[in-house]
Amino acid sequence: MHQKHCVQYQDLWVSLATNTTVSLMMASTHTLQEISRMKRDEGIERLSGCFHWTEFDGDDKRQYLHQEFVYENVMFAVTRGLSWSAVGQVANISKHLLPKLKGLKTSEVICLVKDHLSQIEPRLSTAHHAALLDYIVKTYVPHQRLYQAVLNGETGVKHIRCELEIESPPHPRPLSEGTDAVEWEHQRDLKELSLAQSRKEAEIKELKETAEAQMMATLQTSLNRLPYEGRMSMQEVEELLHSFLQSQGEIIMESLMKEVCLTEDLLSQKSQLVQRHRTNQPGLPGKNCVATPTKSKKKRN
Incomplete structure (x- = not known):
């Protein structure tokens, strides 16, 4: 079953590559070198001008997520030391890869990514192929549900408004009506x-x-x-x-x-x-003690 999926995805990729009705803009070596030296936001914006982003036309948020996905893969390929020709092909592959991941299981995602990377010419070395596969899979799979939500659902924020009535606390009763x-x-x-x-x-x-x-x-x-018939002795009765x-x-x-x-x-x-x-119970008040003054005796001379 796994090999069958791989063959199907390979046929899909070949047919897409040979379809002359699809017009693509490829990033040049000079452009990729410029992007690699730019800051992240500037690089994403520069890279976005290298392709026609028709997959999520009219949805800026999905398009930006799509562009981020391509940019991250391109920058990883640059840091791994791939040739600029291979980096350009990674950008092209990543651009077409993300929309195809819609609704796929993890095993199908891995098979599709592996098949796309095998289309790069000249063929990548085993180390580069494994590194790119591992990076793309680890970038997508842990956040697969988030990506699927973006690819399948609406990204617009829905505001739910609910009116709540705030009641003031009851007025306290007079203290005179209270109980000790x-x-x-x-x-x-x-x-x-x-x-x-x-x-x-x-x-x-x-x-x-x-x-x-x-x-x-x-x-x-x-x-x-007691016996039903006969008599009882005195001892038995006692x-x-x-x-x-x-x-x-x-x-x-x-x-x-x-x-x-x-x-x-x-x-x-x-x-x-x-x-x-x-x-x-409160204590009984004590008796007030009144001090009586004492008369001082005068000494007689």
Whole structure:
């Protein structure tokens, strides 16, 4: 499959090169030498005059991206020491290469770039061919999604306007209508205590219902142990009653112990609330002490 793509791209390149209806302007050696000595922006502008940029006609942003792509490849070829003839061919190849990358996968991009570089005459050395291939692929592939977005989508900025209504904060109520901080905390604690008491009462009620259900189950078990026919001896009756009363007592004792624990927890919370309330109460004013002047005794001569 990979070789098939390469053959298809090679045929496409040959047919394009032999098409006499396509008019191209080639950059001369003198022009390329001038571009290599210019600053980047000046070099891109000078290089743009060497070709007809018909691929993205009417879209300045896409055309500039296209020109940047060609310029970067040209400057890399210059720094690698390629002949000026080869540099000119790199410019021509890069110019036609970028539009063809539209919608291609990474493997297809590599195959197409490799095939285009093999068309340079005289053939590049293995080192130069590998360096150019690596540079072009590393320039394009990491930013492939960005390039594809530019090649496929619109580059114009869309302004989305949304109206938001800003509401001013509510006017605060007068301080005279407020609640003292200590009193507010006390009311909050009372609410929490009331909720805790409701929960404890619900748990105690559930304990009693559970104990009652267990006692009824124990009674039913004891009744099931009674014989349907015949009589029971006194010893058997005593053992049955003793077992029944013992199980009933254990159930009641366990329920009472749990109820006591829940009640102690509730009393502890009430005690903490009372203690906290007393701590927050303002202290009583102390008695004013009035100093009584002392009379000084005069010494008699």
